[in-house]
Amino acid sequence: xxxxxxxxxxxxxxxxxxxxxxxxxxxxxxxxxxxxxxxxxxxxxxxxxxxxxxxxxxxxxxxxxxxxxxxxxxxxxxxxxxxxxxxxxxxxxxxxxxxxxxxxxxxxxxxxxxxxxxxxxxxxxxxxxxxxxxxxxxxxxxxxxxxxxxx
Numbered sequence: 001x002x003x004x005x006x007x008x009x010x011x012x013x014x015x016x017x018x019x020x021x022x023x024x025x026x027x028x029x030x031x032x033x034x035x036x037x038x039x040x041x042x043x044x045x046x047x048x049x050x051x052x053x054x055x056x057x058x059x060x061x062x063x064x065x066x067x068x069x070x071x072x073x074x075x076x077x078x079x080x081x082x083x084x085x086x087x088x089x090x091x092x093x094x095x096x097x098x099x100x101x102x103x104x105x106x107x108x109x110x111x112x113x114x115x116x117x118x119x120x121x122x123x124x125x126x127x128x129x130x131x132x133x134x135x136x137x138x139x140x141x142x143x144x145x146x147x148x149x150x151x
Contacts, residue, residue, distance in 0.1 A: 001132070004068075004128060004132055007072065007128075008125070011072060011121060014121075015118065019039065022038040022082065022114070023035045023036075025083070026038055030093060031093065038114060041111060041118065042118040044115065045114075045117075045119040045122055046119075046121070046122035048115075048119060049118075049120075049121075049122030049123045050122060053123060053127065053130065058130065058131070064131045067127060068124060068128065071120050074120050078117040078120060082113055085109075085113040089106050089109050089110055091103060091107055091110050
């Protein structure tokens with residue numbers, strides 16, 4: 001169980017640090033307004049991962065620890081590939097009026113490249129919290145703890 005605590009703490013640390021670094025990189029490279037895209041994208045991806053876990057559930061045929069290991073490995077892989085992907089994509093926010101269709105497509109690819117690691121991080125946290133928390137089933141059943149205890 002200690003490994004889960006350490007892994008979750010490291011995943012939270014890396015996720016926050018990646019968000020801060022990408023915010024700063026976008027602030028310098030593109031414009032300050034586009035740097036807020038990172039925060040918005042991270043929040044959206046975390047929320048989307050929670051919806052996916054709620055609707056589809058966790059894989060039943062694998063051990064949760066193996067699933068967490070795969071998620072953390074993919075998270076690390078996508079974190080490393082964010083900046084090379086950003087350099088490869090020809091998105092230019094100033095060219096949107098000249099070529100809106102192509103720039104919108106490239107912006108979608110930028111958003112997907114940014115959202116993927118945060119989505120995987122959100123899946124990691126959703127898997128940890130839904131599997132290893134002791135009160136998660138009781139707190140989501142629709143009744144308060146005080147009502148269940150008869151107070």
